[in-house]
Amino acid sequence: GAVVSQHPSRVICKSGTSVKIECRSLDFQATTMFWYRQFPKQSLMLMATSNEGSKATYEQGVEKDKFLINHASLTLSTLTVTSAHPEDSSFYICSARGTNYEQYFGPGTRLTVT
Amino acid sequence: AQRVTQPEKLLSVFKGAPVELKCNYSYSGSPELFWYVQYSRQRLQLLLRHISRESIKGFTADLNKGETSFHLKKPFAQEEDSAMYYCALSSRKLQFGAGTQVVVTP
Numbered sequence: 061g062a063v064v065s066q067h068p069s070r071v072i073c074k075s076g077t078s079v080k081i082e083c084r085s086l087d088f089q090a091t092t093m094f095w096y097r098q099f100p101k102q103s104l105m106l107m108a109t110s111n112e113g114s115k116a117t118y119e120q121g122v123e124k125d126k127f128l129i130n131h132a133s134l135t136l137s138t139l140t141v142t143s144a145h146p147e148d149s150s151f152y153i154c155s156a157r158g159t160n161y162e163q164y165f166g167p168g169t170r171l172t173v174t
Numbered sequence: 175a176q177r178v179t180q181p182e183k184l185l186s187v188f189k190g191a192p193v194e195l196k197c198n199y200s201y202s203g204s205p206e207l208f209w210y211v212q213y214s215r216q217r218l219q220l221l222l223r224h225i226s227r228e229s230i231k232g233f234t235a236d237l238n239k240g241e242t243s244f245h246l247k248k249p250f251a252q253e254e255d256s257a258m259y260y261c262a263l264s265s266r267k268l269q270f271g272a273g274t275q276v277v278v279t280p
């Protein structure tokens with residue numbers, strides 16, 4: 061089956077620093093990847109949609125300069141949280157859409173900003 | 175605007191009892207609806223989609239366009255069904271409901 065990995069699974073960083081999260085489709089090519097944010101006991105909120113080789117489309121209210129998304133290949137998308145602050149602490153989940161249009165989800169990355 | 179509503183945050187049922195998770199949606203076009211499940215410490219995974227009309231792990235869901243609902247049902251709940259369930263609607267992107275935590279007690 062289609063597998064999506066995320067790295068790291070959890071990261072702690074200091075306020076003001078940047079952190080990069082990788083999302084990989086391991087056994088399929090994903091022209092589209094999605095980044096979600098999930099707060100404790102809440103649903104997934106779509107942050108942005110990234111298409112390979114083009115700029116990401118951000119949802120309303122998501123700062124594109126703060127959450128940099130790069131989708132350089134058909135198997136890799138990265139989310140960089142720049143100048144992180146404690147309020148950016150959250151669970152970040154990516155998903156990748158294959159040619160069958162089904163979305164496969166990564167295991168998530170727990171970000172804690174101190 | 176499209177919206178997915180799951181009115182129940184928590185459903186607690188006994189093993190062997192029927193379980194129904196409610197999902198209502200609002201969408202102007204023809205909706206494509208899904209149920210996703212997230213077991214403890216595992217990633218989100220697709221449970222079923224309305225277009226396939228299949229039964230997965232004993233769960234079924236019927237799209238009712240008149241009532242704009244896509245409720246998830248299982249006649250006999252099992253302990254391994256304890257999980258978080260999300261209803262989702264897809265247009266150009268997936269929009270998730272708030273989720274329903276199901277707890278099946280023996």
